[in-house]
Amino acid sequence: MIKVTNLVKKYGDFTAVNDISFDVDEGEIFAFLGPNGAGKTTTIKILTTLLKPTSGHVELDGLNPAVQHNEARKRFGIVFQDPSLDEELTAYENMDFHGVLYKVPAKLRADRIEHLLTLFELWDRRNDPVKQFSGGMKRRLEIARGLLHTPRIVFLDEPTLGLDPQTRNQLWTHVRKLNDEERVTVFMTTHYMEEAERVAHRIAIIDHGKIVAQGSAEQLKAQTGAETLEQAFLALTGSTIRQEEATSLDQMRNMARMFRGRRR
């Protein structure tokens, strides 16, 4: 379903993704794990047509996302790592907007919006502007929205960041159900190793833009002689903490937050 061969992405001198290759089969849940700045999000952006690769080849359901944008875009749904909601619109309007963009017929759209908002316990708040939502509620809304158009492939980029255990549980249960019943292919990243262990069929560990290990959780543990996936992960990627500089985007968000005098 997803095929990546010798993918490279450079930003000037910095190599974010350095010659990686992997395959994800149809109906598989594939976890992409790695420390901050390892190249996970860059890879997802290339797979989802937001970035063009420097070199190498990417295939999504037999399509090249760098060339056949629109065909490829019809195949997947994505929950981004950073917020991507329109805060001035209500929860329902955000969902509806998404449904129209993906050409979900009006009747089906209304049904699915109700179903998903109810599932993620946002139905009562559907007419409130998103800017009044808490972080967890926004996250839930993003997840609900990513599933609205019943995609064949779902990308989940750290979807559980900032969620409470209840919501996380709800999310993964739903993802597994989608995977079991509708054979939806799932490509996910997370920092919670137990989540990866629980839901993923296969795991790839990426560090400094390179894939350092691939296989099932069991295989990775056996390979490193570790007892838990977390230990295996640390054994493979080392225990140094990665520095990430605040991007202009983070600075800008801080400024905007100050400017509006709004608490998080």
Next chain:
Amino acid sequence: MSVIYILWLRQIKRYVRSRPRIIAALGQPLLFLLALGFGFGPIFQRAGQGNYIQFLAPGVIGMTILFTAIFSGIELIWDRQFGFLKETLVAPVPRTVIMIGRTLGGATVALIQGLIVILICLAAGFRVTSFALLPWAILFMILIAVMFTALGTAIASVLSDFQGFQLVMNFLVMPIFFLSGALFPLTNLPRLLDLATTIDPLSYGVDGLRAALVGIAHFGMPLDTLVLCVIGAGLLGAGGYLFSRIQL
């Protein structure tokens, strides 16, 4: 079509819901109209040019549309910063369609602001001389709005944050406004200024508005329409091209 509509609707909803922005955007034209209009009025009259409010009002309307339109286009930077742009860019919709929907939405917002300013001008003593030409005035307002929303979108497509915004305001938008003949007649100007006003696209917009609303023309409505259409189409093309090349 439904995609363009929902993109347009989003812009309108955002506009209607941000009342502070509406009011803030009306303060500037009001100040120009009252301070300059009544301040320079007596001198203008003594110079034999007639009523300054009559002359200035179309300029102030053009200014309002210019600023609102550019800002609507530049709002793209907010969408990029707050992540919403990603949502539209991964959707299976050609980028040109997204660009068109956004531009129409932004232009509509600018048009509404312009219409509100007309009402304010009327309250301040401005009188439309020929109501038969009012549809023309609306046409010129639409052309100005579309042209500068497209310009704003084009600029925002290449800026990734607000660092460059002041630069754009001071070296592009302000000159477009001040050199447009919104504030002074375009006759008997020094050669350099004359050249600058002739290449400023807003000159033709203000001139068209003035011709339609009060019957004072410098270039004439046919030339105004032609120039606005050509430059507007060019900017739409450029905006669409730059927008389609955005990478996140």
